[in-house]
Amino acid sequence: MNLSQIELLRVLQETNLNLSRAAEKMHIVQSAVSRQLQLFEAELGSPLFERQGKKLIGLTALGLRIMEEVATINRAKNNIQMIAADYLDSNHGILHIATTHTQAKYFLPVPIRRFREKYPGVRIYMVQASPEQLIDQLHARKADIAICTEKVDEFADLVVEHCYEWHHALVVPQQHPLSVGEISLERLAEFSVLTYSFGYTGRSTIERAFKDTGLKLDITLAAADTDVIKTYVRLGMGVGLIARMAYDASVDQDLVVRDLTHLIPSSITKIAYLKHNYLPLYSQHFITELLLAGNAFQCKA
Amino acid sequence: MNLSQIELLRVLQETNLNLSRAAEKMHIVQSAVSRQLQLFEAELGSPLFERQGKKLIGLTALGLRIMEEVATINRAKNNIQMIAADYLDSNHGILHIATTHTQAKYFLPVPIRRFREKYPGVRIYMVQASPEQLIDQLHARKADIAICTEKVDEFADLVVEHCYEWHHALVVPQQHPLSVGEISLERLAEFSVLTYSFGYTGRSTIERAFKDTGLKLDITLAAADTDVIKTYVRLGMGVGLIARMAYDASVDQDLVVRDLTHLIPSSITKIAYLKHNYLPLYSQHFITELLLAGNAFQCKA
């Protein structure tokens, strides 16, 4: 048994059990891959893969169980390399952040600016995606840290830290009936609503609030980002249900923002990263920076 | 990086960082070990060991952190081999049990007999030792399963299962003043007591019972095994404080046994084994056999 055989098993999973593509990924010829797999299976004494003719079509029970250990080994191997690199120089490296539009636009600018001041040598890559995709990015190790509000609690292999709590707010054009007076869910339900796509930015808490009262929301537009919502609110398509922090007093003066704290449960934006996975010092620092900024953000709101 | 380098780091720890002995253990010459260590440190870019001249005298901060990952990899590697061997043939193998005298003599015979009926091909090795030593045996992977009453709860890297609950009892010669009448801790404290050595067979609960009342125990003899205690009770050296199940009606008729359930808190005998460590099917079966026997044992008592 050796580490390249362990690596091979990982790569095979990532290539749909295709030996040729696995060979490419590992920068060796296909016959070498074929042989190493045979050697490994021979050493263990039983096949790890189900075969149809010569093709690999799936894992055996044994293979399935062994893949768990393989994943552990690969994680630890990567960790060793990361730890050593970090020890040599913790001021350079790459930080992959995966997040949603709302966080990227309204929350991250401050912590990222502060982070860059402290670690100018670290390159930052940001990926914008849906919460499900963020988690996939983490699992595929294409992102180091994910920041979002939804979904992340459901995965046992993620470390999740609460960053800040926020509420939804209503935005309407000036003169709109909802721009004054008491707001209730009943009154809200009478209007066309523009809000986030399913699975984005606390949409689930909105659903919950309305489901609990038995009221039905009339969602005319569901967008992944707040700017689209604001745009169509300005066009008079309906009322906007957005994250409070996405209302920007300096550019949104033409819109009236109404507090909904009493109507819709709060949402919590979280930071998530893989368990058992070493994060360089600068990444750890970025997380504390996020938590700090989260605190400040929460107080402001 | 390769698996033998990882293995080397483990072996080095086990040999007090002595390259020569590590080489022996790995069945290669010392110069090869020296070179592999250099190569590995060079690959990581910083030394893993503190050196005094050429001698290794300790781990660096980096080395310390990396050793954690190394342990993980070695565990997973062993698991792979165990899982595969188990898959090939789960009826043969070796089961290393580490336990205390009391368990070995009064509890284990039944579950072990039943286990051997089901797995005649599995060789059983039993080691008798003190609870601390049992745990060392687990950590050194010289034992697969430890069965005892004390200590095991204190280790986070062990899986601990409760097996059965039991009480201490008093054994005295016939005609002894304590052979009749009400027993209290106060009355007990008037006599010389023979019981288990510190750290054995629920000795800690005895301590606790007496410490709580402020009474002082006069322990004339502390032994690791019940038979020694009984022997000296028969010689009239004092009263015996033993585990209830260690009183054997068929051979101890000359002794009077008195229940102490109301005086001394109960003890729990536990099964412990390493976390993140694969146990062959037969070992898993042995554990269920132990739990079954523990249940029966508890009812009987």
Added chain:
DNA sequence: TAAGGTTACGGCGATCGTAACGATC
């Protein structure tokens, strides 16, 4: 016939062993 996998064989390089040397007690 293209795509995926296996088998055979020669060459190269990683790693080992031998051996001589250096340091430390």
Added chain:
DNA sequence: GATCGTTACGATCGCCGTAACCTTA
């Protein structure tokens, strides 16, 4: 001088790459 570790060098064995071959869509 005994113990422990390093360095140099030749030999070996493992692993890769080339290439021919087999199988199935």
